[in-house]
Amino acid sequence: MVSLYLLILVFVHGPSGCNSLWTVTKSTAKSGGAITIPCHYHHMFRDHAKYWCKGRSWPLCTVMASTDQRWSRGGMSITDIPEELVFTVTMRNLQETDTNRYWCALKVGGIGKPDVKVSLDLTVTQDSPDLSVVDELVSGEEGGSVSVQCLYSDTLRGKEKKWCRSGDRHSCQTQTDTSQNASAVISDDKRGVFNVTMRELEKKDAGWYWCSVGDLQAAVHINVTQRPTTHRNTAEAVTTPTLPMLHSAFSTFADSTAISASKTNPSATVDSALTTSSYGSATPYPSVSVPYITIHSSTLTSSLTTVQPTCCPSTESTTTNKKIRNMPWHAPILIVLAMVMLVIVVMATVNIYRSSKNNIRLVEGEMTELVINQDQ
Secondary structure, three states, X not given: OHHHHHHHHHHHHOOOHHHOEEOXXXXXXXXXXXXXXXXXXXXXXXXXXXXXXXXXXXXXXXXXXXXOOOEEOOOEEEEEEHHHOEEEEEEOOOXXXXXXXXXXXXXXXXXXXXXXXXXXXXXXXXXXXXXXXXOOEEEEEOOOOEEEEEEEOHHHOOOOEEEEEOOEEEEEEEOOOOOOOOOEEEEEOOOOEEEEEEOOOOHHHOEEEEEEEOOEEEEEEEEEEOOOOOOOOOOOOOOOOEHXXXXXXXXXXXXXXXXHHHHHOOOOOOHHHHHXXXXXXXXXXXXXXXXXXXXXXXXXXXXOOOOOOOOOOOHHHHHHHHHHHOOOOOHHXXXXXXXXXXXXXXXXXXXXXXXXXXHHHHHHHHHHHHHHHHHO
């Protein structure tokens, strides 16, 4: 009966304490530097407000940053990442006075529903911190590997070194737990650095991890990116050919064509038309660049089916043809109109000439009759 009651409380009010919210327990940092603390929460609190509080005692702590009011103080920033069920707090330009107890907290609200919180202790020193990482953010590709360098002080030299998934202490691995076939390999040089190498990365490996020595933890985020896909170029050869290149290709094709043609028609010589340039010699064509042409190895053997030798027109006929082609489209119409006008003018001239000749004859006849009448 008691167990059933507890399950009902968990279902109604949600899990409490460390089951609802968890983070590192103790961290160290160097004065003037920065540190990022991940605070993981239960999925039931995805839409709740999160805040960061400073103070040895929870009832007397001071809120330093909040996602609800979107404000922060003292060079602190808070970011909620609901898809990863984590919010992070970044403290910059740390000073020794920042040494204190801090609280990751969730605003629950309602009567009899206190806010959920979990504490951690932060120590800021002028000297090198007892435990830290070279890079807090490390990125790698799927199928690849990443390496994390965890730095520790001499006081921790004899302590056991661990690598843990953030918030999951059951996932911690030690140097004796890992092997060459493990996805994470820990190596300690006993000189203040132990390296963690994660191999054969997968998307599910992305997230927050801890370098852990004794009761100290240093957080680091692993980002796994998708490996870019490479597309194979199907073109066997892509180039900008010149006329000599085309001439050589056509000549090769013509050789095979001429051999097969000579079996049926010995007088056919295709090769001569291809191996002789427009200048009448057997020298190659002048080097002229032909842009925007793509040559594939299969094109030269499949698209060329026939080769027709042509003779080159003379310079005069070529010039005349160019002049004719360059004539405007209305030139023939103007020529026809001019010819029609010429015919009309000629016909009019002929008519005028005939009519004037008849008039002259009439005048001569009248003059003759007048002279005869006068003589009578």
